[in-house]
Amino acid sequence: MKIIASITQSVDGFVTGPDDGPRLGLGRGGERLHYWVFGGPWTYDDDERDLGQMTGEDKVYFDALVAGLGAAICGRGMYDAAGAWGGTNPFDGRLFVVTHRTDDAPDPPSGFTFVPGFEEALGQARAAAGDRDVAIGGGADLIRQALDAGAVDVLSISTAPVVLGAGKRLFEGFGKDLDLDILDVHPSPFATHVTYAVRR
Amino acid sequence: MKIIASITQSVDGFVTGPDDGPRLGLGRGGERLHYWVFGGPWTYDDDERDLGQMTGEDKVYFDALVAGLGAAICGRGMYDAAGAWGGTNPFDGRLFVVTHRTDDAPDPPSGFTFVPGFEEALGQARAAAGDRDVAIGGGADLIRQALDAGAVDVLSISTAPVVLGAGKRLFEGFGKDLDLDILDVHPSPFATHVTYAVRR
Numbered sequence: 001m002k003i004i005a006s007i008t009q010s011v012d013g014f015v016t017g018p019d020d021g022p023r024l025g026l027g028r029g030g031e032r033l034h035y036w037v038f039g040g041p042w043t044y045d046d047d048e049r050d051l052g053q054m055t056g057e058d059k060v061y062f063d064a065l066v067a068g069l070g071a072a073i074c075g076r077g078m079y080d081a082a083g084a085w086g087g088t089n090p091f092d093g094r095l096f097v098v099t100h101r102t103d104d105a106p107d108p109p110s111g112f113t114f115v116p117g118f119e120e121a122l123g124q125a126r127a128a129a130g131d132r133d134v135a136i137g138g139g140a141d142l143i144r145q146a147l148d149a150g151a152v153d154v155l156s157i158s159t160a161p162v163v164l165g166a167g168k169r170l171f172e173g174f175g176k177d178l179d180l181d182i183l184d185v186h187p188s189p190f191a192t193h194v195t196y197a198v199r200r
Numbered sequence: 201m202k203i204i205a206s207i208t209q210s211v212d213g214f215v216t217g218p219d220d221g222p223r224l225g226l227g228r229g230g231e232r233l234h235y236w237v238f239g240g241p242w243t244y245d246d247d248e249r250d251l252g253q254m255t256g257e258d259k260v261y262f263d264a265l266v267a268g269l270g271a272a273i274c275g276r277g278m279y280d281a282a283g284a285w286g287g288t289n290p291f292d293g294r295l296f297v298v299t300h301r302t303d304d305a306p307d308p309p310s311g312f313t314f315v316p317g318f319e320e321a322l323g324q325a326r327a328a329a330g331d332r333d334v335a336i337g338g339g340a341d342l343i344r345q346a347l348d349a350g351a352v353d354v355l356s357i358s359t360a361p362v363v364l365g366a367g368k369r370l371f372e373g374f375g376k377d378l379d380l381d382i383l384d385v386h387p388s389p390f391a392t393h394v395t396y397a398v399r400r
Contacts, residue, residue: 012374162380163380165376174363180362181389187387188382
């Protein structure tokens with residue numbers, strides 16, 4: 001089993017634009033980060049039914065990423081920004097949400113489990129995943145914490161063709177030196193997906 | 201003619217490690233940024249004759265980049281860090297060096313021209329290049345200045361598989377929002393070269 005951190009950033013390294021949150025998922029201008037997810041341009045005002053489908057190399061990349069997953073971890077900020085995905089975990093396997101506010105945890109059938117710290121979430125996700133992989137999604141702070149703890153085997157970064165100029169930077173304040181190996185690259189018109197192995 | 205800015209960065213967006221300068225070109229640990237330039241690992245202690253050659257996709261990318269160049273611009277820091285390339289411009293076409301200290305300018309046969317500001321350097325480089333392209337190399341501050349001035353047609357970023365954790369960040373303090381289009385991607389084991397058109 002592998003621990004796989006994956007996230008999308010701008011060319012200048014931001015994983016959200018300004019004012020990201022519940023009403024404005026990826027922040028002002030940040031929807032361009034996820035054009036690759038919906039096969040082209042979309043806005044926060046679009047009805048969910050009008051959103052397009054992932055295509056081409058974007059889909060090849062994503063399908064390979066999720067094929068081996070048994071569980072996932074994300075931060076509370078990402079969970080809230082995504083509107084708890086409508087109240088039900090859309091991913092295969094349990095999603096562990098790292099949060100200090102565990103009192104409003106949803107019921108188990110939702111597929112979400114609130115956990116008060118990253119290490120505990122990682123332990124529970126490993127146990128839930130068994131032989132399968134564990135994904136670490138955003139936010140940026142959770143990925144930095146996982147990299148800092150030496151817990152990441154594979155780092156997948158999708159870079160969208162936009163310079164945001166502001167927002168949350170993936171590697172803000174991260175001070176470690178890490179050697180990586182490029183495992184594969186999937187280029188599409190909407191993003192360049194590069195998957196790295198983190199050397200131990 | 202196009203204005204092409206190109207530079208190599210780490211996965212966390214640094215174009216040098218700490219302490220870059222005349223004796224330590226790309227800074228501590230920064231030589232890994234340029235493994236792609238020499239076909240594999242090298243160190244600052246290597247004799248120039250022992251350095252390897254660019255290979256595969258790295259060479260395909262670089263040859264296409266330089267094929268159309270008529271002149272280039274770089275910052276004084278990069279010029280000094282490179283030891284003035286031994287005193288003679290190794291590139292095709294004149295190299296304009298942006299520097300406030302123009303009193304120690306080398307003789308014209310060196311192929312270098314010292315110019316006190318970016319706009320003036322750009323004007324002179326355009327004139328020297330004629331129908332051919334103008335390259336803008338590092339440092340990071342020069343590329344930010346060129347992007348901020350709306351002077352860049354093509355932005356080429358080579359990302360090496362290393363997290364540096366410190367150094368000079370390409371987009372540090374850059375606050376503009378820019379839409380880009382991916383023109384092409386050249387993946388190699390040593391870097392992922394992505395070339396973008398900057399939308400006007």
